[in-house]
Amino acid sequence: MVTEQVFSLNPLTGEKHAIPTNLDHSKAIDDFVLKNKDKPIIVVQGLGFVGTAMSLVCANAINGDYAVIGIDLPRPNTYWKIKSINDGHCPIVASDKKIELFFNQAKEKGNFLATYDPYAYSKADTIIVDINLDVQKQSNFEKDLEGFDVDLGPFKKAMSTIGENCKEDVLIIVETTVPPGTCQKVVQPIITEALEKRNLKSDAFKLGHSYERVMPGPNYIDSIQNFYRVFSGIDPKSEVATETFLRTVISTKEYPLTKLSNTNSTEIAKVLENSYRAMNIAFITEWSRFAEEAGADIFEVVHAIRMRPTHKNIMLPGIGVGGYCLPKDPLLASWARQNLFAGAPLGMSEEAVKTNDKLPLYAFEFFAKKFGGKLAGKKVLILGVAYAPDVFDTRYTPVEPFYNYLNKEGCEIILHDPLVSYWEEKRLEIETSFDKILDKEDIDFIVIGTGHKIYRNSSALVNKVATQENIFLFDPIGVFSDENIQKMKNGLGTIKVLGRGNI
Numbered sequence: 001m002v003t004e005q006v007f008s009l010n011p012l013t014g015e016k017h018a019i020p021t022n023l024d025h026s027k028a029i030d031d032f033v034l035k036n037k038d039k040p041i042i043v044v045q046g047l048g049f050v051g052t053a054m055s056l057v058c059a060n061a062i063n064g065d066y067a068v069i070g071i072d073l074p075r076p077n078t079y080w081k082i083k084s085i086n087d088g089h090c091p092i093v094a095s096d097k098k099i100e101l102f103f104n105q106a107k108e109k110g111n112f113l114a115t116y117d118p119y120a121y122s123k124a125d126t127i128i129v130d131i132n133l134d135v136q137k138q139s140n141f142e143k144d145l146e147g148f149d150v151d152l153g154p155f156k157k158a159m160s161t162i163g164e165n166c167k168e169d170v171l172i173i174v175e176t177t178v179p180p181g182t183c184q185k186v187v188q189p190i191i192t193e194a195l196e197k198r199n200l201k202s203d204a205f206k207l208g209h210s211y212e213r214v215m216p217g218p219n220y221i222d223s224i225q226n227f228y229r230v231f232s233g234i235d236p237k238s239e240v241a242t243e244t245f246l247r248t249v250i251s252t253k254e255y256p257l258t259k260l261s262n263t264n265s266t267e268i269a270k271v272l273e274n275s276y277r278a279m280n281i282a283f284i285t286e287w288s289r290f291a292e293e294a295g296a297d298i299f300e301v302v303h304a305i306r307m308r309p310t311h312k313n314i315m316l317p318g319i320g321v322g323g324y325c326l327p328k329d330p331l332l333a334s335w336a337r338q339n340l341f342a343g344a345p346l347g348m349s350e351e352a353v354k355t356n357d358k359l360p361l362y363a364f365e366f367f368a369k370k371f372g373g374k375l376a377g378k379k380v381l382i383l384g385v386a387y388a389p390d391v392f393d394t395r396y397t398p399v400e401p402f403y404n405y406l407n408k409e410g411c412e413i414i415l416h417d418p419l420v421s422y423w424e425e426k427r428l429e430i431e432t433s434f435d436k437i438l439d440k441e442d443i444d445f446i447v448i449g450t451g452h453k454i455y456r457n458s459s460a461l462v463n464k465v466a467t468q469e470n471i472f473l474f475d476p477i478g479v480f481s482d483e484n485i486q487k488m489k490n491g492l493g494t495i496k497v498l499g500r501g502n503i
């Protein structure tokens with residue numbers, strides 16, 4: 001039987017690569033290990049936003065000399081990264097110069113290989129788990145969250161693959177955001193059973209959990225290497241091994257590690273941190289709407305409150321909550337409480353997700369009402385598609401539902417983002433030159449989608465709105481100073497900032 005060739009598209013270059021049909025990559029792995037024979041081997045499972053950067057940090061460890069093998073699945077959306085790394089091309093385009101630098105240093109040293117072959121796990125002294133663990137929401141942005149589920153299946157399979165291949169005394173560090181309870185109730189039993197099946201010692205492996213807040217923006221590498229870390233181990237030997245390892249890759253002198261007493265605690269810490277943030281955003285949304293109705297300026301109000309040291313982290317409203325973590329982590333926690341500990345749902349945290357998921361709809365309805373009438377045929381320029389300022393990550397970006405609503409109304413949409421040239425989820429090419437996009441003359445509406453630095457108080461943008469008749473600027477994020485808002489208001493165009501009452 002002839003199997004059909006499957007391809008993987010590199011979104012950075014537009015090249016299509018055939019996924020190898022023979023997935024035996026053992027020779028390349030053996031050669032790599034031989035070439036790096038004096039170095040401990042780290043295998044990073046998952047070459048996504050976190051795993052690729054973590055691989056680079058390990059390959060450029062501050063207190064160690066490691067050889068790193070990054071492993072991902074040979075799928076159309078991932079294979080290109082493996083190919084790109086092994087061809088010597090960095091698979092990440094980031095505003096952080098350290099990404100390219102670390103990649104080039106690893107290339108020079110020859111201590112970074114990428115693969116799809118689980119044989120790599122057999123060579124590992126340390127395995128770092130950076131794969132995704134998704135929540136399946138039964139909702140869309142227009143409807144309330146009606147239910148959700150967590151399918152642990154793919155994660156369990158990934159753990160089994162490790163157990164079927166790893167050394168008996170390997171150190172496994174789980175960095176994936178997991179439902180609290182997972183290391184104790186899922187990972188440990190899977191690895192133990194798999195080692196027993198292979199007639200290996202099942203009490204020699206070490207299992208740690210550690211999390212970070214990776215920000216794929218200008219401080220991408222530093223968000224891993226130069227930042228605080230929380231960790232724990234499944235038992236005392238795992239705790240020591242995890243700590244010893246982390247000290248070799250993180251600047252722990254400047255950013256001391258925080259040890260928690262067990263893996264349930266660190267797993268809770270991770271999702272609580274994100275749930276707190278999600279809740280904070282949902283909370284201010286309610287008040288932002290009230291302020292809007294009352295003709296009050298929520299920005300002015302929040303800045304006044306932030307003067308008090310006790311209230312420094314009160315949030316500002318926005319177009320919505322995106323990224324991989326905030327829209328799902330409160331749900332992971334609630335799922336864990338119900339399914340791994342037979343407890344009640346985390347109602348407030350679920351409610352926060354529900355509220356946040358509907359923010360883009362609210363922003364759109366507000367926009368449609370304010371500038372209203374018929375949107376069909378109007379030319380709308382959206383500035384920014386990434387989910388957060390100065391990052392290139394578009395996963396679950398709130399701009400996507402906003403874009404969809406405009407599309408449904410029959411608008412002609414033009415997209416700009418300085419950091420995203422291809423919007424993977426929408427399969428759309430994006431203009432990255434700000435000058436080029438601002439030169440366009442026949443735009444009816446401009447919407448700030450992301451608070452990128454380039455848009456913040458941009459004089460070119462202010463001038464465009466101030467000097468062009470019949471142009472409407474909608475800012476659901478708040479990227480302009482009072483002075484610039486005034487300049488636009490005094491000019492020919494119109495500006496409306498969500499949450500700023502009469503402005």
Ligand SMILES: NC(=O)c1ccc[n+]([C@@H]2O[C@H](COP(=O)([O-])OP(=O)(O)OC[C@H]3O[C@@H](n4cnc5c(N)ncnc54)[C@H](O)[C@@H]3O)[C@@H](O)[C@H]2O)c1
Binds near residue numbers: 048073158175178324
């Ligand atoms: N800023 C962040 O995105 C951030 C920060 C901290 C922690 N985390 C957590 O880290 C984890 C990874 O996040 P991400 O943003 O890198 O996700 P991602 O989706 O970008 O990357 C995950 C990668 O793992 C791969 N993968 C899945 N199953 C695999 C398997 N069995 N073997 C090998 N590879 C496999 C996927 O193909 C994908 O490339 C998530 O749990 C996330 O919550 C993310």
